[in-house]
Amino acid sequence: MKVRIDPELCQGQGRCFSIAPSIFDFDDLGNGFVIGDGTLSADTLALAQLAQANCPEHAIFIEE
Amino acid sequence: MAETPLVQDFATDWDHSDPQWVADPYPIWEDLRERCPVAHTDRYGGGWFPATHAGVSAIAKDTDNFTSRTVVIGNGRPTELDLPAPIGVAPPITSDPPFHAIARRLILPAFAPGPINALEPMIRELCSTLLDTVKGDEIVNAGTTYAQYIPPGVIRGMLGFPEEDIEKFLEFVHIILEGIDHPEEERIVEFMPVEEYFTAQIQDHMDNPRDDLTTYLLNVELDGQKLALEHVFGTMVLILVAGIDTTWSAIGSAIWHLAHNPEDLERLVSEPDLMAVAVEEFLRFYAPVTMARLVKHDMDYLGCPMKEDDWILLGFPAANRDPVVFKDADKFIIDRAENRHVAFGLGIHRCAGSNLARLELRIAIEEFIKRYPRFDLADADSVTWAPGQIRGPRNLPIRVLQ
Numbered sequence: 001m002k003v004r005i006d007p008e009l010c011q012g013q014g015r016c017f018s019i020a021p022s023i024f025d026f027d028d029l030g031n032g033f034v035i036g037d038g039t040l041s042a043d044t045l046a047l048a049q050l051a052q053a054n055c056p057e058h059a060i061f062i063e064e
Numbered sequence: 065m066a067e068t069p070l071v072q073d074f075a076t077d078w079d080h081s082d083p084q085w086v087a088d089p090y091p092i093w094e095d096l097r098e099r100c101p102v103a104h105t106d107r108y109g110g111g112w113f114p115a116t117h118a119g120v121s122a123i124a125k126d127t128d129n130f131t132s133r134t135v136v137i138g139n140g141r142p143t144e145l146d147l148p149a150p151i152g153v154a155p156p157i158t159s160d161p162p163f164h165a166i167a168r169r170l171i172l173p174a175f176a177p178g179p180i181n182a183l184e185p186m187i188r189e190l191c192s193t194l195l196d197t198v199k200g201d202e203i204v205n206a207g208t209t210y211a212q213y214i215p216p217g218v219i220r221g222m223l224g225f226p227e228e229d230i231e232k233f234l235e236f237v238h239i240i241l242e243g244i245d246h247p248e249e250e251r252i253v254e255f256m257p258v259e260e261y262f263t264a265q266i267q268d269h270m271d272n273p274r275d276d277l278t279t280y281l282l283n284v285e286l287d288g289q290k291l292a293l294e295h296v297f298g299t300m301v302l303i304l305v306a307g308i309d310t311t312w313s314a315i316g317s318a319i320w321h322l323a324h325n326p327e328d329l330e331r332l333v334s335e336p337d338l339m340a341v342a343v344e345e346f347l348r349f350y351a352p353v354t355m356a357r358l359v360k361h362d363m364d365y366l367g368c369p370m371k372e373d374d375w376i377l378l379g380f381p382a383a384n385r386d387p388v389v390f391k392d393a394d395k396f397i398i399d400r401a402e403n404r405h406v407a408f409g410l411g412i413h414r415c416a417g418s419n420l421a422r423l424e425l426r427i428a429i430e431e432f433i434k435r436y437p438r439f440d441l442a443d444a445d446s447v448t449w450a451p452g453q454i455r456g457p458r459n460l461p462i463r464v465l466q
Contacts, residue, residue, distance in 0.1 A: 011411060011414040012172070012414060013408060014177060014418060014419055014422070017177070018340065026176060026177050026178075027176075028176060028178075029172040029173060030172055030173075030175065030176035030177055053401075053402040053404065054344075054402060054404055055404065056408075056410060057411075057414075
């Protein structure tokens with residue numbers, strides 16, 4: 001499973017990198033981005049899903 | 065002044081300044097969600113109020129059909145003279161695409177988590193100093209002696225204005241907050257002392273650049289050019305207007321909640337790790353900010369016959385109580401794990417100061433409950449709520465318990 005942020009949808013609400021700083025970081029404008037290639041392990045999947053469930057812009061996608 | 069008639073039916077005659085709405089808007093919104101869900105009013109020259117998350121979300125993201133030319137509802141409508149293009153009174157909040165993105169990109173770096181998180185020690189010290197002034201008092205007005213002073217104190221520090229000017233600064237904030245929706249000719253006169261003071265500060269920062277927001281605004285470049293001084297001043301005004309009574313309201317609402325929900329206060333005191341999720345639930349449940357838009361052209365939208373220049377009251381606080389999106393939406397759940405709240409808006413106008421507001425809210429609560437692990441409301445009936453588009457308690461007497 002991989003996680004990605006759609007940069008067109010992200011508005012810098014800041015929820016993902018607060019909830020899951022091991023998966024997400026922020027750029028100079030405060031928009032979120034995925035650290036590395038976004039591959040999720042069994043351990044990090046739940047955390048990524050929690051971040052996804054807290055994104056007001058529905059900008060986080062978790063895909064096969 | 066003519067007396068404004070009380071609202072009988074909010075579905076056909078809503079008014080966000082009606083005493084019933086000001087005192088407790090939540091049952092009104094719940095009722096509208098069930099039977100409208102887009103309410104209409106002829107007041108303020110005509111407007112619409114979507115009470116659902118879906119309605120609020122659709123309009124917030126639709127800059128083709130709605131303009132942010134003004135975001136505060138009044139009786140008149142702004143003219144081109146009020147808001148000279150492309151800067152506007154307060155870019156980027158009053159800007160539409162494509163200028164919006166340019167103005168926004170200028171200020172976002174100053175409000176990104178990096179520089180904002182660095183303010184934590186300053187904010188903590190400010191909160192602690194404010195609490196020192198009421199040390200030993202049995203009754204503490206958490207509104208007028210605490211919450212009210214935190215955002216202006218922080219912004220004064222960020223702008224790099226002298227600490228000894230705080231009283232003067234507070235007076236200017238008051239002038240700006242009061243005057244922002246006055247007609248332009250009145251506003252110019254009222255803002256004169258503010259402009260003089262700010263101009264002197266800007267000059268001082270030009271002569272003695274330092275690491276603060278004023279210097280940042282003076283140095284930041286747009287297409288290789290520094291900003292016009294009017295743009296710098298306009299952005300300072302926006303930061304003051306947008307960052308003060310909003311955050312003050314959020315802090316006040318959180319303290320008000322804890323004052324009459326002792327089980328939540330006890331949990332926060334004993335489980336400090338809860339603070340991150342608790343802050344989001346405070347923001348969802350007591351979202352202070354409602355914005356406005358104007359309809360760009362006649363159209364049928366969300367099943368409503370909207371006319372050009374009709375107002376939209378964009379109720380993010382109402383969206384946050386929509387049971388379609390939030391389980392047990394009308395319950396405050398301090399450890400709510402999934403919380404897609406929209407307290408800071410949605411889409412391109414997401415509150416640029418959200419990282420700062422969150423930080424101030426968290427530290428203000430932490431410092432308050434550290435000082436007062438047990439408290440309740442000294443006089444629940446005397447608590448007053450601000451009318452209009454920013455909702456929060458103003459008079460908030462707290463009784464300190466042993």
